[in-house]
Amino acid sequence: MLKEFKEFAMKGNLVDIGVGFVMGAAFNKVVSSFTGGIVSPLVGLIFKSNFKDLKWTIIEGVANAEGVVEGEVSVLWGEFLTNLIDFIIVAFVMFMIVKGVNAMKKKEAPAPAAPKGPSQEELLAEIRDLLKKQ
Numbered sequence: 001m002l003k004e005f006k007e008f009a010m011k012g013n014l015v016d017i018g019v020g021f022v023m024g025a026a027f028n029k030v031v032s033s034f035t036g037g038i039v040s041p042l043v044g045l046i047f048k049s050n051f052k053d054l055k056w057t058i059i060e061g062v063a064n065a066e067g068v069v070e071g072e073v074s075v076l077w078g079e080f081l082t083n084l085i086d087f088i089i090v091a092f093v094m095f096m097i098v099k100g101v102n103a104m105k106k107k108e109a110p111a112p113a114a115p116k117g118p119s120q121e122e123l124l125a126e127i128r129d130l131l132k133k134q
Contacts, residue, residue, distance in 0.1 A: 024094075031089045035082055054078030 008014065040051035047054060054077060061072025118126070 024090075027093070028086070028090060031086050031093075035085050035089070039085060040082055051078050052082050054081075 036052070044051035055074040056077060057072060057074045059071065059073040061069035063069050
């Protein structure tokens with residue numbers, strides 16, 4: 001059983017998936033820092049506030065003794081939009097990577113071998129010769 005598990009774990013596809021997952025997680029951090037540190041402040045200039053803090057408050061909360069607001073009901077649309085931008089960037093980059101890999105695979109594919117056997121002209125000559133004999 002241990003041997004079978006080792007063979008399964010060491011298959012190329014499983015290792016490739018693991019490497020892709022780790023690289024994707026690292027890339028997600030890069031994109032999050034890009035949107036959080038560059039895109040959000042620029043868009044926040046339009047709204048004159050931190051973009052991630054933008055929200056639509058449905059029910060106002062009450063501050064307790066420690067100054068923490070309790071009972072507030074809000075739609076955090078700024079954070080949602082930031083996460084949506086993150087997703088679109090990651091999805092686009094992944095699309096471009098897959099497109100590039102597929103293009104490389106197409107170039108690497110060997111050209112199909114020429115069909116074996118007589119050519120079309122040889123077959124026509126044979127038919128002509130057979131018809132002459134009749």
